[in-house]
Amino acid sequence: MKGWTLIILMLFSAMGYCDCPEWTQGRAIQEMSALKQQIKEWDNAYWQQGESQVTDETYDDLRTQLLQWEACFPHVIGHEKAITAKGGNIAHPVAHTGVRKAADKHSLAAWMQGREALWVQPKVDGVAVTLVYRNGELVQAISRGDGLKGQSWLEKVNAIPSIPKVTTGLLANSVLHGEIFLRQPDHIQQRSGGLNARAKVAGAMLRHGASPLLSELGIFIWGWPGGPKAMPERLQRLAEGGFPLAQQWSWPVADISEVENWRKRWFTRPLPFVTDGVVVRQSREPEAQNWQPGQGDWLIAWKYDPEAQATQVRDIDFTVGRSGKISVVALLESVTVDDKQIKRVNIGSVRRWHDWDIAPGDRVLVSLAGRGIPQIKNVIWRGVERHKPQPPEQRHFHALSCLYYTLDCHEQFLSRLVWISSSGVLAISGLNHAGWQQLVDTFHFEHVYSWLELTDQQLQGVPGFSAKRALEMWHRFNLVRQQPFRLWLISLGLPLPAAALRHLPDRHWDEVANRDELSWQQLPGVGAERARKLVAFIRHPQIAALVDALARQRITGFSRQ
Template sequence: MALEKEPAQEIKELTHRINYLNYQYYQNSVSEISDFEFDGMLKRLQDLEDQHPELREPNSPTQRVGGTITKSFKTVHHRYPMLSLSNTYSEEDLREFDKRVRKAVGDNVEYVCEQKFDGVAISLTYENGQFVQGATRGDGTRGDDISANVRTIRDIPLQVHGKDYPGLFEVRGEVFLPLQVFEELNAEREEAGEQLLANPRNAASGTLKLQDSSVVASRKLGCFSYSFHCDKSPFQTHSESLQAIGKWGFKVSDTWRKCDSIEDVLAYINEWETRRFELPIATDGVVVKVNSYGLQEELGFTAKSPRWAIAYKYPAMSAATKLQGIQYQVGRTGAVTPVALLEPVLLAGTVVKRASVHNANEIQRLDLRLGDTVFVEKGGEIIPKITEVDFSKRPADSQPILYPTNCPACGTELVRSEGEANFYCPNEKGCAPQIQAKLEHFISRKAMNIDELGPKTIEQLYKAGYVQNAADLYDLTLDQLAGLERMGEKSASNILKSLEKSKEVAYDRVLFALGIRFVGSTVAKKLAEHLPDIVALRGASYEDLVAINEIGDRIANSILEYFQDPEHVQLVDRLQAAGLKFKSETTPLEMESDRLSGQTFVISGVFESISREELQQLIASHGGKVVSSISAKLNYLVAGDKMGPAKLEKANKLGIRILSEDEFLQMIR
C-alpha cells in the first residue's frame, strides 16, 4: 500500500505538474492527458490548498480561475518607462525614419517588424522566475497594479520555464480579447438587453479593471508578449529576446520578421495589409524596431518616444456603396434595431451586404436616406458600419428616413425609456419575434443547452401553437414533435431526451435562461452565489440586490419588475414543477463558532480588508444572521466606507450599535 504524501510535498508536485501541462497545452498545443484527468488534478490541488491555505503559493495554477475581489488598484511606478511610439501612415515617413537611423548609426542596420495588435499594453515583472506584478501603462511612468487579474490570463506564465533567465526582469505585452470571444460576449449582452461593446480593445481594457478576477477569467483574455527589459540584458538583439521569452513560456506571435532593409520592411507591411484579417485579434498596423540593442541605446529617446522605433498604421478599410434599404429587427428584449441593407461591396477581404446603424439617433446624425451613396468602414469594429454619406451623389428626390413608430412585427406602438437610445416594442407576450427569440435564448448553449432543438424547430413549434413560453417545451409530446415537417420519430425522441437532460442544468444557468433583462450569464452566477434559491431571489429587496458585487441600480430594478409580473411568476412555477433546478448546489457551511448566535446584522458600504460576501460568510459561520433592512429588532449595523446616510440616520435613531470593520472582526476573534 502506497504511503500518503505530506500535503506540502503533494501541493508542490501537483503545482509543478499542472504548470507543465498548461505550458504544453497553451504554448505547444499538446494535450498530454485528458481534460477529465487534468480537472481532477486541479480539483485535488484546490482541495489541498483550502485545507492548508498557508501552503498555497501566490502563483498556484488554481489562481487561473480567479476569485480575488479588488476594491481599488494601487499605483505602481514603472522601472522602465512605458513610452508610446510615434505614428505614421505613409511610406515616405518610413523612408525618412530609415534615413535618420542610418545617418545616426551607419548603414549596417537590421529591423524587426511586428504586428501592432489593437489591445491593452501591460508590464509583467518576474523575480527568480516567479510572476510578481502586472501593471497597466497608465501615464507611462505610473500604472495600476492589476496582478490578480493578470494571473487569470493563461498566455502569461506564472512560473518561467528553463533556467537561463535573469533574477529580475520585465516583459511587455499586449492583452487582447479574441474576436470570437468578443462576438460571443456581445451576443450575450444583446440577449440581456445591454449596450453592445464598441470593439475588442475597449472590452479588453474594461475587463482588466474589473474588481472580480473570476469574471476576468471567464472572458478568456489572451496576451502576446513583444519586448524584454532588464538592467543587464543577456541579449544583443531584440529578435534574440523574442526567441528566448518564447522558450520561457511567454506567447509570442509568430507574425514578427527580421528585415535587412527598409525595402524588406515595406514588403512586410504590404503583405500584411490584407493577411492581418486572418488573425484571431484585431490589428491596426506594424511596429518597426531597430534590432540591435546597442544601436537602440545609441539612438536614444525623445521626450515622448524612442528614436529607434516607429508605428506604421494602416488606413481604416473603407468602401463606397449604395444604401438600398433599412431592415428593422425585433430582438428578445423588444429592442428594435435598424440594419442597413447595402449593394454588395468588397471590404477587408469579405463581401459586405449589411452594416450596423445602431439606432434612430444614428440615422438622424448621418442624415441617411434611401439611395444614398455611403461609406462603409471596418476599422477596430468587427461589424461594418456606415461612417458618412457622399452628399454630392444624393438623388434629388430623396426623402429622410422616418423611424417606425410601431413595431414592424406586431404593430404595437414603440416606446423609448428616458436615457436609452433604442426604441422597444412593449408587447413581449404577443410579438412573435420576441417570443421566438426568448425561446431560442432559453435553449441556447450557455443557458439550458437543449442541443437537439434549434431555431427552425422553435419556429415550427410556435407556428403550430404548441409553445408560447419556455414551460410549454416541457409539455411537448412525441406525437406533437413527430408531426412537424421533416421530423421523424427518432429526432422527436432525441428532443424529448434533450429536454429531460436539461433538468440537470445548474441554477445559475436556469436564471440566465429566464431572459430577465440585463441578467447575463455573469450576473446570473452572482445572483446564484448570494441568493441560493428562487425563493430568496423572489423575496430580495432592492437593498439586498445592490449589496451584491457588480449588481447595480438598473439590474436590481429589472429583477424586481420581472417578479412583479404574475405571468413571469407562473412561468417560474411551471418550470420548477417540471423539474428544473432553482436552488444552488453548494457545500454546507462550516461552523466556526456560535459566538454570534441569535444576533442579526446589516452590512452596508465598502470595506478595506474584506469583501461584503466574505463578511456575510463570517457572520453565518459564527452563528449570526444577515438581514437586509434596519428595524428595531436589529442588533448591529456593520458600516463600511460610502455607506448610505439614510441607513446611518435610521440606525442612530433606533439606537442600534454601529460597528466598524475592525470592531466586527474583533468580535469573532
Template sequence: MQKRIKAAKRWLLGVWLIGGAVYVQAQECPPWPREQLALETQALAEHVAIWDRAYHDQGKSLIDDELYDQAVDRLASWQACLGDKTPHRPLTRVTRSGGTLNHPFAQTGLNKADDAGVRRFTSRRENLWIQPKVDGVAVTLRYQEGELIEAVSRGDGERGQDWTARAHQLPAVPNLLPIPLSMVLQGELYWVLNDHVQSQNPASGARGAVAGAMAQQSPSPDTLNRVGLFVWDWPDGPTDMAVRLAELTALGFDTANYTHSLNEQRDAAYWRDAWFNGALPFATDGVVLKQAERPGVQRWSSSPPEWAIAWKYPAQQALAQVRGVEFRVGRTGRVTPLLWLYPVTLEGKRISRVSLNSLERWQAWDIRPGDQVAVTLAGLTIPQVTDVVWQARERAALSAPSPERYHLLSCFTLTSGCEAQLLARLSFLSDQLGMLGVGEGTWQALIDAGVVTDLLGWMEATPTQLQQAHGIGAVRAAALEAQFRAARAASYAAWLSALGMPPGGSAQLGNWQTLEGYSRANWQAIPGVGPVRADALAAFFSHPEVQRMALTLQQSDIAGF
C-alpha cells in the first residue's frame, strides 16, 4: 500500500532531482560532489570564454547581455565554492592582431548593491550623485593638447584593445577638443536608440551591436553614426563632481544631462525608476551612485572602489538551474514536461517551476537536471523558458512517457501508469458537476486510500469508506457524501462534459442512446465537425470503458442516460 500511495501521490516519470527535496538559491554552492562541481565549473568557464572571444574579437553577441552577466556571477560563485576567488577577466589575453595598450589610469569595476546595500551606502555618505549605467562597451580616451591620440577598450581594467583607429572614425568621439587640454576620459560607447524604454525592451542587443561595430573591418557610415559616447568620468580632472561636470559641458560632452545630485525629493530610487521606465537614447542596466568627492587618480586600481556602487535594475530574465524534470499526464493524455528550478526571482515573483508546454519542446531542447535555462515572465505573470543557455556536462538519464500510451480514451481506471491522468480526470469531473470543495487534494487522498479506483468509483462510496482516506473525518466525510449526492442531479450536458466527450458533441443532439448510435458520417454531417472531430466522437461513444460508465449512470437514474 505504501508503494501505491507514493506512486499515486504525484506521478513522476523520469524525474531526477538534484540534492534531494531541499530548495536552495542557485548562487549557493550546488549540492554536487566536488568532482562534478569542478567539471561543471570548467564547462561554464569554457562557455564564457567562447562568448568573450565572439563578443570582443568578432563583435558577435552569442548570449543576451543580462544572461551573460548572471552567468559570469555564477561562474565566480562556483569558483569560490572550489576555493578559487580569481575574478573573471574576459580580455586578459587578446587574440586580435590590432594590439593592446595599457590604460593611462585603471578602469575601476563596480560593486553591485541590492536595495539594502544602496540604503547602507547612501545613509553613510553625503553629497551623492547618480548616473544611468549605460549598457555599451567601456572605453578610455586620451587627449594630448586637445587631440585624440589613444582609445583603449576596457579589457581587464589595466590593459585593453587598441581602438584608436576606429575611434577616429566615430562621429560621436571628438578628434579635437575645443580647448587644447591634455586629459584622460573614461566612458561608454553605446548603440544609439530612439526613445528607448528599458522596461519595455530589455533585450535590445545594444551592447553586442557596439562590439560588432568596433570589431568590423569596414563598418558603414550608418553603423559608425549609430555609435554614441557617454563620458562618465574624467580621472585626472577636478575631484569635485560639480566642477568636473561644468568643465565637461564646456568641452561639448553631455555628461551633465545624465548626472544628478541626490536629495530627499529625487533620491536614488526616483532616478532609477525614471530611467528604467523613461525614454533614453541608449540601453541601460541600472544606475551608478558616486560620491561628489573621490580620491585622486593615483590611488585608483581596477578593483571596485568604495566611493561608487552599481544598483542594477530588477532582472527581467533570469538564469535558472534545472533541479529536476517531471512529466505530467493531463486529462486528455497530453504529456507536459515540467521543470523544477532552483528558485529565482523576477518582478518580485519567486519562480521554482515552469512548464515547457509540450513534449516536443523538451525533446528538441533535451533539458536535463543541471542545465541552465533562461526564464522570463509572459505578461508579467506566467513564467516561461525562452532558451537553454548551456547544458550540464553530466547528462542524467531520463525516461519520458510515450505519447502513444496516453490519449483521450486512456486511464478511466487506476492501472499501472494511470495515476496522473485519472487524477486529472477526477478533478475535471468535480468541476463540471459543481462539487464544491472537492479538488485534486481530495481525489488524491481517496485514490491513496483505495476508495476511488475509477472515474465513477466515488458514486457508491459510503461515509465509512471515505473516512479511510487521510485527513477525512466524520464531518468531512458527510460533507463529501452530500456533494457526491448533489452531483447526481447535474444536467445531462454537464455529465457528458465530465465524462470527457470530445468537442463537437452536444446534449441537444439527443440522449445517450441516440449519440451512441451515431456513425462517423453522422458526426461529420453536423456543422463544425470535421473528419478529425468525427473520428474522436465516434471512438468515444463506442469505447468499452465509456459504454460501461454510461451503463452505470443509466442504472443510477442519471438524466439523459
C-alpha cells in the first residue's frame, strides 16, 4: 500500500474518475459498505501483519473508486480518511514531503523549465524510512507513516546488514531519508516488472519477529535534509559513509530529452533493484525545518507506464462467428495502455466468460498481450448487486446455420459475408463489416449470395455510398464472378482441408455432389468422419438452395450444362 502522498493525489483526481453510478440510496450503501470493508481488511492485514493481499495497483485503484463514490453520494456513508498510513508515535526529525507525480513528458518538461542544477535518479520501489545518526551511531529508524510521525523500525533496520550502524564525518550527526528495497541483481524492469517487491519489503518490516528477507534488503538514500548544498559533494559524502548507491545512480540533466534517455535506459537495462520510474530533483533544497508533507516542490517523479490499467466493464456483448461459434466481448470504459486506447476486450468462449465471472459494473485489469492484443488480466472487484446478460443458445448456431437471413441470425450472417469477401476467399475489396451491414439493412438480403443480384442502379441508392463507390462496388461484384471454382467452394464453407482442396480434380458442382464417402477419403487429410461430414454438408437443403442461386447467376462451376 502506498503512503499518504498518493492518497492525497487521488483525492484531487477522484471527481474526474468516472461518471457517478445511477444507484438508489440503498444500493449505494450496499456497494460502498462492501468495498469499504474490503479495504479495511486489506489495511489491517498490511499494517498489523505486514501482509499485502493485493497488488499496489489494485489497492490504489479501488481506494480511488471508493473516494469517487463518496463524492457522488456524500451523505450516504461515512467517508474514508485521506491518509491510510499508520502515523505511529515517533516524530520524524524532518518531515517526509513525498513526491509529486508528473502526468507525462510534457508536464515534466514544464516543471523543469527555469530550474537549474537538476539531477535524475531511479525511483526505487520499496518502503520509505528515516535514519537518524547521533555521534556516529544509528539511534533511530522510523517508518514514513503519515510523513510527520511513524513507527520505530530500529530493531528491524539493525538486522539489515547493508545499512551502516555507525558513520563518521558529516554523517555522524545526520538525518537521512531513504528507500529500503529488495536487492534484485540484474533486474530488468521491462522484462520482469515490479515483482510485488514493495509489498515483500513492507511485509518484512511490519511483521512481528525476525524475517529471513531482512538480509536481502538494501537502502537507497534519496534525502539528506541539511546535508551539503552541492549534489556532487552530497553524493560523495554518502558514498564515503557507506551509502554508495545514490552516487552510482544519480546523473545531472539539462533538459527533458536527457531525462527521457535515462528513463528508457533504466527501464531496459539491468539494475540492482526494482524501479517504477525516475525522480528529477534540484540540488538546491529548502531548509530542513521547512519541510512539510505534500510540499516537496523541488523534486518530481515520472513513473513508467503501467503494464496494466484498471477500468470498468460497461456491458457484455455476444458475437456469433461465421462457423456458429459464440464469442464474448467485454465493452469497457475507455482506458489507455502503452499508448493504445482500449474500449473492448475479447474474452473468448461463453464457458471462459462464465469461468471469469465478469458482469457489467465489475472492475478489471487490462493489459496488452502479444502483438498488442488487449486482454483482461483479472477481475479486481465485483459489486454486491450484479446482472449478467443471457448469452444466445449455442444449439441454434453451427456450421450450417444462418446461410439465410433471419433476425436471430444477424450476427452470424454478417460474419459469413465478411469472411466471404476476405482476401483468402473471394477477395471483394472495399467492404468491411459496416459496409456489409449497410447493404443488408438496405436490401434485406435473403441469403449470403444475394449481393450478386444487385444492379448498379440499386447500389447508387445505398445511404452513405457515393456514386463513385457504388459503381466501383458493382464492378467488383461482377469481377468476382470470374473467381475460380475452388474459391467458390471455400465461400460455401465446404469442410474440406486445404491439402485435399488442392488435389480435388472436380471442376463442377455436379462432380462434387456425386461423390460418396469412400471417394472423399481418397483425398489427403480426409478420414471417415470428415468424409461423412462432407456428404452431409453437400446434401443439406440450404446448401442445395445456395447452389441453385449460384447456378442462376451463371457462376463458373455451378451453371447447368
